Amino acid sequence: LTLRTLVNGEVVQEGNTGEDLLFSFAYQVADLSRLITLEPGDVIMTGTPANSRPVEPGDVVEVQCDEIGTLRNPIVELDRDLQPVGEQPQVTGNTLHVALCVPEDEAEVVAAAEAAGS
Template sequence: MSFVFPPEAPVALPVVGSDAQFAVRRVYCVGRNYAAHAREMGFDPDREPPFFFCKPADAIVPVAYGETLALEYPSQTGNYHYEAELVVVIGKGGSDIGVDRALDHVWGYAVGLDMTRRDLQMKMREMGRPWEIGKAFDRSAPVGPIHPVEDVGHFAAGGIWLDVNGVTKQKSDVSHLIWSVAETIADLSKFFHLQPGDVIFTGTPEGVGAVNKGDTMTVGVDRLGELTVAVV
């Protein structure tokens, strides 16, 4: 087979304790999956079922432990927001997956950031248009190394936090997810046939806010360590 242009290499995330790389297929994100965050965004979390949006695979930027990712402030925004997230990676495909079997499809977990052009997202929301320019732009998804599930277990609970310039901005627990990891996978698989290589951002807690050039973010999840990102 020949191609008009050489295909790009797959986006790959390192695996802790291994030389292997995890090739990313698709990136799914869960919207407003912590009650307090839903309220700060002006919504009632008790009335809304889970909803999903996507980022392109090449929005992911691997961030190694002990290194600081230099992340460029994106164009066309004056309100660039951080969102700390627990990231789930899928190792076994399926559709219409039952909640009782959903965790069997998880290969591992990582720390992630869903970076957002909040002003553009809000403008599109008000106009009833898709969010892509607010959510799916280049380098909008820094992700740390993947921890295999056999090493860290699953996450019914666990602290999640984000600091900006040493000041804590987000601090919560995965137990506060409105829809658990298993429930999220089960619901998502009703609409998409999940495949190995799929990545799921599970939502962010309250405390989202803007960063500017010169700011440094540190985001972490219990048992998964921290990653550091500097806005340049």
């Protein structure tokens, strides 16, 4: 499958999923499945092809994949300040739920215990 990324309508990356990945999608799914149960709607990030570039608030990024479709996202400015590079992120129920696939109700309990120092 050909995968291309456009920023504001300009093609900035293009590659083939069968030729340009270090590990095939099948391998990545199998490897992840050893650790977690993948659910419908889960997103697997596979890395960035060559020629990537930063985007700015107001840009529109489209990712097109032959036979699958197009994902289109506007870039918006973050409504809070980021911590310095290298700083550990704050552990919240949401970060546990989203990043580690912990069920939402369990994630809140774990985050509260972490915040309490236990």
